[in-house]
Amino acid sequence: MPLMPASTRTRTDTPAAADRQRADTRSAILDTSERLVQVRGFNGFSYGDVAGELAITKAALHYHFPSKADLGEALITRYAERFAAALAAIDADGGAAPAKLDAYADLYAAVLREERMCLCGMLAAEYQTLPDPIRVAVIDFLDANEVWLARVLESGRDAGTLHFAGSAADTGQSIVSGLEGALLVARPYGGVERFETAARRLLAGLTGTA
Amino acid sequence: MPLMPASTRTRTDTPAAADRQRADTRSAILDTSERLVQVRGFNGFSYGDVAGELAITKAALHYHFPSKADLGEALITRYAERFAAALAAIDADGGAAPAKLDAYADLYAAVLREERMCLCGMLAAEYQTLPDPIRVAVIDFLDANEVWLARVLESGRDAGTLHFAGSAADTGQSIVSGLEGALLVARPYGGVERFETAARRLLAGLTGTA
DNA sequence: GTCTATAACGAGATAGAC
């Protein structure tokens, strides 16, 4: 690669390369912002923080995401898509219902291992300060999770591998809130032990392995 | 009462009256700030918000609480004291362990009815952005709750009214995280139904009334 | 697409009068 300062070379020699770079920068912004929101909250990070980490300017950020609300919307949208893909992957694995629930809880544990809060849980805490489109996306994310869980729970009950009182929908809500709470409380203590303990107990109540 | 603008009269005619007013203003600041933190988060409210609501100036706020960190510390300290008093009151009621757990969950429900998050849960979400003294207070608050719960759980197990696998300490942690999560997730939806459903399921697993 | 420069505003905080 020729030694040429980024400020003096074009970096986009063809239209296709320009598209690629736009997408790359956009992704990098989303990656950094996502982590900052999960660690510090939507009200706890700034364009300046992101620009500093990526060594670009705040103005460049505003080119990709005109307002912070736009950025937040893009963040939760992408997060929800990735989560939906993860749920589809669990389904594709073809495991039984209890294994699916374990895999689901592992998604949360992976977040905690990076010392983050669930993006949606963090936004739920800040809900009252969020622009309306983000609020809607938070609700949609929670609903999608609970719908998926309800389906898994019903199939497990039908197969006799899961046992729970009340509706599958209510039970799904309890799982989401239980795991979100386990993340929330575990993070200040550091490590995943507290989360694992709470998650195990939560799922054990459904499989009867208590 | 003589019609005299607050700006022209002394309002503190005696030293005792001065003390009373200092305490009153301080309480009013704490009350308003506490609600704002529980609704919007520690990073989601400002001295200006509090001053505006109380119709005093920001400078007056700084007299009572020089820095925002000081205010935050006072907030969680008072909150923890009030919570400890509420737990003592539950103990004083002399109910059995299951009734104590119900009363404990009701403390959370009361918070949600005011459309707030638990102060400690909110601060847990913002943990990475908080000054160190507040972080310590958050941990202390969680620990105190879990110690109290562990004691109730053990007495219930001894009396045969509560049944749970694993240690009382771990179970106490699960209850705290379960209720905090139920608050967190319920608030965006409005109403207490979601919380009540999750709380009932959580406690039903301990009393065997599932 | 990214930059420099700057606008416009709000934040936390302090000084000094009353």
Add this chain to the structure above:
DNA sequence: GTCTATCTCGTTATAGAC
């Protein structure tokens, strides 16, 4: 104790050059 006035800094956001 509370005020007015001010400071300094950080924030989101925009304009215009390259």
